[in-house]
Amino acid sequence: MSKESLTTPSAESLADRVRAAQGEGLPPVHDWDPEFTGDMDMRIARDGRWLHEGQRIERPGLVRLFSTILRREGDDYFLVTPVEKYRITVDDAPFVAVDVEAEGEGRTQELVFETNVGDRVAAGPEHPIRVERDAETGEPAPYVLVRDGLEALIDRKSFYRLVDLGCHEDGWFGLWAGGMFFRMIPSEEMPRE
DSSP states (O other): OOGGGSOOOOHHHHHHHHHHHOOSSSOOTTTOOOOOOEEEEEEEOTTSOEEETTEEOOOHHHHHHHHTTEEEETTEEEEEOSSOEEEEEESSOSEEEEEEEEESOGGGOEEEEEETTSOEEEOBTTBOEEEEEOTTTOOEEEEEEEETTEEEEEOHHHHHHHHHHOEEETTEEEEEETTEEEEEEEGGGSOOO
């Protein structure tokens, strides 16, 4: 029998194995290299909800635990332990930035994002902000890098706050954070007041 055809574990049994392997802080998933175990019926919806076998995972602690063993490889996402590697589905970004705190202004501005799973990151060279535009509607979708190729979609209320903090620089409307200017949209595309 191939590994791909094995029954996937329940969310609880996988969580028990993760807790047993995890120490302080984030586990070193980048150092773990288990063989591909199979696909798991787990999905992260665009709004940040985690679903297992079609049912929402209601326990925040369990979602947080799974978020710590998430790894991205190319366009695929995996839950990884030292001995297992399950591919899961991610609709957009695996996390949602649900809040942003701003300190300072202009070139010295600092922006700290908090995600739906409790990560806090300060935007800057190691945690850049980027904006994708929908090809048909032109609607912006802003993201911030959280860790190891894993991004958070910035929620609408936080994005509006960022727009209020933005400024024009070299023909672009964007944000200063962590000593860097992050371009959002060309200045000429900004609506005039």
